[in-house]
Amino acid sequence: MNFSAASRLAELLEQPERHHAPEARLEPDDRELMDLVATSQRVRQLQSVPPAPDGLRRGRQMLLAEARQRATGRSHSRDWRAMLANLVAMPVPRAAVAGAALVAVLAMGGGWTARASAQALPGDALYAVKRLGEELRLRAADPAERSLLETQLQARRREEALAVLALRREAGVSFEDTLLGRHGGVWQVGQFKVRVGEEQPDLPVGSLLRVIGRTRSDGTVMARQVVLLQAPAAQAAARTDEVDMAEAAPRQVETDLINPEQRRTTSSARTPGAEGSTQEAATPTIASQPDSRPAAGQQTAPRRVRWEGRITTKRVSVWTIGGRDVLVDDAFLAQTDAGATVGARVMVEAVVLQDGRLKLVSLVVLESAGEPVAEEWRGPIQSIDPAVWVVSGVAVRISSGTRIEGLPAVGKTAQVRALRYPDDSLEATHITVEEPNVTRYQWTGTIKALAADRWQVEWGERTITLLIGEHTLLEGLPAVGAIVDVEAESIPGQNDDEVLLARVLSVRSSSPPSQDSSTGPAPEPDQLGTPARPAAVASQGGWYERP
Amino acid sequence: MTSDEERLLFERAKQSDEAALAEIYDRYSPAVYRYLYRRLGDEVVAEDLTAQVFLQMLEAIHSHNTWETSFSGWLFRIAHNLLADHFRRSARRPTVALSELIPAKDGDPVPIAERSVTMDQLREAINHLKPDQVEVLLLRFGEGLSHAETSRILGKSEGAVKVIQFRALRALRKELAVQAPEGSFV
Numbered sequence: 001m002n003f004s005a006a007s008r009l010a011e012l013l014e015q016p017e018r019h020h021a022p023e024a025r026l027e028p029d030d031r032e033l034m035d036l037v038a039t040s041q042r043v044r045q046l047q048s049v050p051p052a053p054d055g056l057r058r059g060r061q062m063l064l065a066e067a068r069q070r071a072t073g074r075s076h077s078r079d080w081r082a083m084l085a086n087l088v089a090m091p092v093p094r095a096a097v098a099g100a101a102l103v104a105v106l107a108m109g110g111g112w113t114a115r116a117s118a119q120a121l122p123g124d125a126l127y128a129v130k131r132l133g134e135e136l137r138l139r140a141a142d143p144a145e146r147s148l149l150e151t152q153l154q155a156r157r158r159e160e161a162l163a164v165l166a167l168r169r170e171a172g173v174s175f176e177d178t179l180l181g182r183h184g185g186v187w188q189v190g191q192f193k194v195r196v197g198e199e200q201p202d203l204p205v206g207s208l209l210r211v212i213g214r215t216r217s218d219g220t221v222m223a224r225q226v227v228l229l230q231a232p233a234a235q236a237a238a239r240t241d242e243v244d245m246a247e248a249a250p251r252q253v254e255t256d257l258i259n260p261e262q263r264r265t266t267s268s269a270r271t272p273g274a275e276g277s278t279q280e281a282a283t284p285t286i287a288s289q290p291d292s293r294p295a296a297g298q299q300t301a302p303r304r305v306r307w308e309g310r311i312t313t314k315r316v317s318v319w320t321i322g323g324r325d326v327l328v329d330d331a332f333l334a335q336t337d338a339g340a341t342v343g344a345r346v347m348v349e350a351v352v353l354q355d356g357r358l359k360l361v362s363l364v365v366l367e368s369a370g371e372p373v374a375e376e377w378r379g380p381i382q383s384i385d386p387a388v389w390v391v392s393g394v395a396v397r398i399s400s401g402t403r404i405e406g407l408p409a410v411g412k413t414a415q416v417r418a419l420r421y422p423d424d425s426l427e428a429t430h431i432t433v434e435e436p437n438v439t440r441y442q443w444t445g446t447i448k449a450l451a452a453d454r455w456q457v458e459w460g461e462r463t464i465t466l467l468i469g470e471h472t473l474l475e476g477l478p479a480v481g482a483i484v485d486v487e488a489e490s491i492p493g494q495n496d497d498e499v500l501l502a503r504v505l506s507v508r509s510s511s512p513p514s515q516d517s518s519t520g521p522a523p524e525p526d527q528l529g530t531p532a533r534p535a536a537v538a539s540q541g542g543w544y545e546r547p
Numbered sequence: 548m549t550s551d552e553e554r555l556l557f558e559r560a561k562q563s564d565e566a567a568l569a570e571i572y573d574r575y576s577p578a579v580y581r582y583l584y585r586r587l588g589d590e591v592v593a594e595d596l597t598a599q600v601f602l603q604m605l606e607a608i609h610s611h612n613t614w615e616t617s618f619s620g621w622l623f624r625i626a627h628n629l630l631a632d633h634f635r636r637s638a639r640r641p642t643v644a645l646s647e648l649i650p651a652k653d654g655d656p657v658p659i660a661e662r663s664v665t666m667d668q669l670r671e672a673i674n675h676l677k678p679d680q681v682e683v684l685l686l687r688f689g690e691g692l693s694h695a696e697t698s699r700i701l702g703k704s705e706g707a708v709k710v711i712q713f714r715a716l717r718a719l720r721k722e723l724a725v726q727a728p729e730g731s732f733v
Binding site for chain 1: 563565568569572573576577580594595597598601602605609666669673684685687688689693694706709710712713714716717719720723
């Protein structure tokens with residue numbers, strides 16, 4: 001070893017940025033050192049990117065969570081060992097597959113493996129790892145999270161099965177969905193065509209089924225086992241997209257509806273990766289769980305329904321999803337998915353309240369609505385409905401997220417900022433109601449004529465028409481010739497001061513006004529200028545004039 | 548941070564002091580990540596292996612199998628071992644990370660595609676070096692540490708680091724010469 005060469009190289013490389021470039025300090029004949037310096041520059045070129053904040057944050061959380069668990073004497077490692085013990089008890093080859101997956105997880109580190117397996121599909125090597133990770137998540141979830149997680153996982157099973165079918169790959173799958181129709185030996189279960197054979201019982205359309213089987217290259221699923229999870233309720237039977245979830249809890253016991261001899265000895269307990277290691281049955285087993293509906297008088301859990309659909313409207317407390325109105329409370333709004341926008345396709349779960357209304361309890365976005373486009377316009381408010389306003393001829397939806405400033409009223413001008421969704425609907429994000437530029441008037445005068453919706457009142461030598469409506473506060477008994485204290489204002493957007501909106505009309509008496517009061521305290525003469533005698537008021541239909 | 552400070556922090560971590568663990572993680576995880584990323588060229592795997600480094604550190608703390616000379620050097624060694632496991636299990640093929648396709652801000656004149664290939668070749672070549680050579684190269688030229696800092700991390704003398712550095716660069720040059728097409732720059 002040439003130590004002097006190493007030292008010489010080290011000297012050249014040490015803090016090069018503070019001195020000349022190392023090459024400049026080399027002797028021309030020191031070719032190897034020059035090459036090594038050049039090579040070191042190549043290493044410096046190895047770029048690194050700053051770690052994603054989320055990536056390192058996850059690692060930090062994992063570390064602290066693990067430390068916490070160790071401090072309490074319970075660690076993930078123990079969970080893994082317990083899992084391993086359970087898996088070892090499984091029959092081969094299922095245990096072998098799952099065990100190998102577990103070993104891989106343990107050896108390679110759960111984080112990376114879980115990440116790498118996230119996209120795995122049935123039949124992939126890492127699929128068992130994916131299912132194992134899900135199982136752990138389910139175990140770790142508290143009851144409130146578990147319900148949502150199970151819903152998400154059920155949706156994921158269907159997506160996986162569809163993906164496998166799209167790839168024309170043969171693989172074991174299991175999913176839960178609703179029986180939509182039967183065509184001989186092929187059943188339409190959700191989006192799947194499931195081959196069940198000809199000799200099968202007449203399960204009612206609308207039943208919630210779990211299908212365990214194998215995908216075929218012809219785009220169908222060959223059922224190995226079909227489990228009846230829930231028969232449709234009478235009122236829900238016609239709604240083929242509705243699934244009663246009241247008893248979609250863990251199912252441990254199955255009872256064969258038919259052909260009990262042929263029933264396989266597989267357990268209905270969820271087993272990660274199980275589908276991939278089982279063989280296809282010539283005739284699927286149709287099984288059902290025992291009816292666990294409570295007897296009369298027993299405490300019943302709220303009935304739950306689940307369905308998929310697009311969010312079509314989002315009002316303050318009621319959303320319309322898949323054509324059904326569901327109540328949404330503040331607690332749900334606080335934790336709802338940001339992607340749950342109008343137009344998004346979602347899977348929702350709701351409880352049926354005693355009055356029959358639905359209350360949303362969970363929501364999973366299956367397909368986002370796409371990027372909405374911001375729009376902005378200004379114009380008169382033409383109608384106001386709790387859910388929809390019409391502003392300048394454009395209907396815009398009001399949602400719980402719409403921020404409204406000012407006091408809305410028909411006739412006022414509003415500045416609207418809204419999002420236009422792919423379905424061309426508009427949802428307001430911000431509405432600013434402009435206070436009209438009005439002029440207020442106050443005087444005392446004699447009622448010249450009366451009609452249901454307007455009065456004519458003298459003001460000096462002029463006669464002013466006052467529009468009467470919901471905006472008017474009326475005191476006293478009006479009569480032609482009576483003295484009235486008037487508070488009125490101009491009509492927004494109009495410069496006509498001969499016609500005003502009456503705000504307060506306080507009728508004093510029916511006696512003719514005195515000179516003082518008739519001319520009245522015209523508070524803002526500059527607004528009206530010198531009153532001119534108005535043109536003779538034509539007698540119109542409904543007017544009562546002083547004779 | 549001095550060795551004494553490191554040791555103090557580590558002692559607190561051994562007592563399951565979450566603040567100490569968090570400080571260790573915050574202080575060292577970016578460097579560990581960069582080290583892993585330079586070897587992998589894959590952000591996702593680098594992130595996950597970074598997390599694994601610290602989980603193994605925790606495991607080691609509780610099994611009293613800990614560092615002797617340099618805490619940070621010990622972390623880099625854990626990272627190096629995890630990398631070796633990763634490469635062995637994944638039978639890694641050369642890949643080009645997406646981030647490599649992003650042109651450098653300083654306007655590297657080398658065409659992006661060509662540059663990506665050479666960066667990948669460089670990683671491959673480094674992966675063929677001895678572990679101590681890789682550590683010295685990445686700490687010296689990746690992290691920009693001095694000989695003294697590198698020696699402290701690795702628990703070696705400065706002279707030893709200089710020798711390893713010399714051998715590493717010579718071996719790397721040889722590896723690149725094997726990989727590079729005839730006539731290309733090495």
